[in-house]
Amino acid sequence: MSKFAEFQLPVIKNEPPKHYGPNSAEREQLIAAYKELESQLPLSIPLGVNGKDVQTSDIGEQRCPFNHKKIVARYHRANASDVQKAIESALEAKKEWENLSFADRAAVFLKAAHLISTKYRYKLMAATMIGQGKNIWQAEIDAAMEIIDFLRFDCKYASELYSVQPPENSLGVWNRTEYRPLEGFVYAVTPFNFTAIGGNLAAAPLLMGNVVLMKPSDYAVLSNRIVYDIFLEAGLPAGALQFVPGDAIEVSKACFNHYDFAALHFTGSTNVFRSLWGIIGENVAQGKYRTYPKIVGETGGKNFHLVHHSAQIRSAVVNTVRAAYEYQGQKCSALSRLYVSRTSWEAGFRDQLVQEVKALKVGAPLEDLSNFVGPVIHRGSFDKLKGVLERVATDSEVEVLAGGKADDSTGYFVEPTVLLSKNPNHDIFKTEFFGPILAVYVFEDDSLEQVCDLVDSTNSYGLTGSIFAQDRIVVRKLAERLRNAAGNFYINDKCTGAVVGEQPFGGARASGTNDKAGSGMILSRFVSPRSVKDTFAYAESVLYPSNI
Numbered sequence: 369m370s371k372f373a374e375f376q377l378p379v380i381k382n383e384p385p386k387h388y389g390p391n392s393a394e395r396e397q398l399i400a401a402y403k404e405l406e407s408q409l410p411l412s413i414p415l416g417v418n419g420k421d422v423q424t425s426d427i428g429e430q431r432c433p434f435n436h437k438k439i440v441a442r443y444h445r446a447n448a449s450d451v452q453k454a455i456e457s458a459l460e461a462k463k464e465w466e467n468l469s470f471a472d473r474a475a476v477f478l479k480a481a482h483l484i485s486t487k488y489r490y491k492l493m494a495a496t497m498i499g500q501g502k503n504i505w506q507a508e509i510d511a512a513m514e515i516i517d518f519l520r521f522d523c524k525y526a527s528e529l530y531s532v533q534p535p536e537n538s539l540g541v542w543n544r545t546e547y548r549p550l551e552g553f554v555y556a557v558t559p560f561n562f563t564a565i566g567g568n569l570a571a572a573p574l575l576m577g578n579v580v581l582m583k584p585s586d587y588a589v590l591s592n593r594i595v596y597d598i599f600l601e602a603g604l605p606a607g608a609l610q611f612v613p614g615d616a617i618e619v620s621k622a623c624f625n626h627y628d629f630a631a632l633h634f635t636g637s638t639n640v641f642r643s644l645w646g647i648i649g650e651n652v653a654q655g656k657y658r659t660y661p662k663i664v665g666e667t668g669g670k671n672f673h674l675v676h677h678s679a680q681i682r683s684a685v686v687n688t689v690r691a692a693y694e695y696q697g698q699k700c701s702a703l704s705r706l707y708v709s710r711t712s713w714e715a716g717f718r719d720q721l722v723q724e725v726k727a728l729k730v731g732a733p734l735e736d737l738s739n740f741v742g743p744v745i746h747r748g749s750f751d752k753l754k755g756v757l758e759r760v761a762t763d764s765e766v767e768v769l770a771g772g773k774a775d776d777s778t779g780y781f782v783e784p785t786v787l788l789s790k791n792p793n794h795d796i797f798k799t800e801f802f803g804p805i806l807a808v809y810v811f812e813d814d815s816l817e818q819v820c821d822l823v824d825s826t827n828s829y830g831l832t833g834s835i836f837a838q839d840r841i842v843v844r845k846l847a848e849r850l851r852n853a854a855g856n857f858y859i860n861d862k863c864t865g866a867v868v869g870e871q872p873f874g875g876a877r878a879s880g881t882n883d884k885a886g887s888g889m890i891l892s893r894f895v896s897p898r899s900v901k902d903t904f905a906y907a908e909s910v911l912y913p914s915n916i
């Protein structure tokens with residue numbers, strides 16, 4: 369690997385949004401791409417092993433969440449032996465991939481970002497809409513802007529990490545740090561809710577020279593497969609990334625049983641992550657692995673808004689509605705518990721909140737472009753949310769202020785719902801429902817201290833949270849008081865919508881390892897640094913001066 373220059377990356381900036389307004393070219397192009405994709409359904413999705421399509425006899429189905437009769441894709445599911453082959457071919461591909469220069473590796477992901485920004489933007493968005501139930505804007509910010517930003521900013525952050533070198537060299541010595549890829553393979557497990565996150569779970573370790581097995585969520589196989597194909601088109605060598613949908617437990621077991629398992633890169637629910645950590649931990653105790661595997665996981669949340677009586681009410685209401693109901697509350701960052709001061713509540717917050725939520729239109733994304741809330745992802749989620757709505761309907765501690773109904777006759781639709789309770793320790797403030805259900809607690813203006821305790825300790829999560837207040841002294845006090853309540857903390861803004869390059873994302877406590885997707889910190893988890901001391905001076909005497 370010769371290198372004859374210090375290359376500079378192109379200037380890295382956020383992908384500009386497209387807005388899809390009436391009569392815009394982008395709206396027309398997106399709708400055309402959607403119709404074209406829709407006409408091809410159901411698609412058949414094979415495994416991607418060593419760059420080749422592999423068919424198996426075990427077939428899974430991805431259905432459309434807003435029309436559950438519609439099969440989006442029939443996908444081939446890997447068994448343990450398919451996974452074994454994928455691991456072996458990834459380890460074979462590793463030899464060449466990790467020896468490519470950083471410029472060559474970065475070029476692959478910069479090209480992938482370019483392809484998504486141009487040739488594949490609408491196809492990837494359409495797949496995210498049909499398969500994961502996003503509306504146009506939610507698809508744009510995920511399957512276009514965020515994935516492009518991840519791919520470009522990862523290159524910038526990797527280059528910055530590589531430039532961190534020892535500050536001192538004694539006379540006749542040159543010290544260097546090499547950021548080696550991990551010894552073995554990385555296992556990336558994707559969630560259904562963000563196409564961008566699925567792509568980055570694979571891309572971040574790949575960029576650092578690792579090879580990856582990607583197990584897509586059963587509910588995002590189509591969009592994840594398109595991302596895989598784009599990476600290959602962008603020049604990723606066959607084998608560096610293996611695409612292995614399948615039974616989550618079987619595929620995971622095959623990976624965790626392998627001596628060369630080097631890292632888990634996971635995004636999904638807290639309980640699944642905990643169980644995977646437990647399996648890996650037991651295997652480590654038995655000495656099953658070459659190295660100590662890195663475990664990186666971003667998981668659930670029960671995110672809060674805290675509205676002080678000095679807050680600007682309209683802005684706090686608008687941010688609350690967006691944070692709770694965009695993408696049906698299926699963002700790990702979604703707002704699900706609101707603490708609002710009695711003064712703000714009675715001065716218009718309650719009325720505006722209820723009015724705005726009742727005005728939200730629910731339905732399929734393109735059936736009526738004014739639909740704001742779409743379907744939840746699958747039968748399991750629908751049944752769980754419906755169960756919550758049925759329970760609270762007869763719960764004397766809970767008042768339903770808006771919503772409360774669910775309908776699965778064509779798709780998995782749950783009404784945006786506002787629940788009010790005087791019991792701040794009710795389950796609605798503790799459990800992550802991952803749907804359009806917001807729990808509200810109204811506090812007396814002079815009980816801010818107690819409310820901070822509630823915000824901080826009602827549940828075990830620590831992902832996102834916002835405070836709304838105009839009084840700067842209050843802002844400062846709350847920011848300090850709630851230091852550990854959220855990994856992404858917002859002042860007078862909603863608790864969702866982190867932008868790569870602006871707010872690195874992730875939380876601690878039960879919400880994950882907080883390695884911050886979209887930052888250099890997470891990239892540092894996928895390298896094993898080597899310190900190199902290169903000495904030019906000859907050694908001459910064994911004895912120390914102090915021995916003489």
Ligand SMILES: NC(=O)c1ccc[n+]([C@@H]2O[C@H](COP(=O)([O-])OP(=O)(O)OC[C@H]3O[C@@H](n4cnc5c(N)ncnc54)[C@H](O)[C@@H]3O)[C@@H](O)[C@H]2O)c1
Nearest residue numbers: 558559560584585616617620636637640666667668669700
């Ligand atoms: N913190 C974050 O950055 C972040 C981002 C997105 C989603 N999330 C969280 O993800 C969850 C929603 O996503 P989801 O429904 O796809 O989560 P999930 O935990 O059901 O699934 C995530 C992935 O884990 C796999 N999986 C499930 N059970 C498994 C098992 N026993 N062994 C191995 N793998 C298993 C799934 O197949 C999928 O690929 C929510 O809890 C949300 O908060 C967190």
Ligand SMILES: N[C@@H](CCC=O)C(=O)O
Nearest residue numbers: 561699700701864865866
């Ligand atoms: N980037 C997202 C978080 C992704 C979680 O699902 C946000 O902040 O809204």
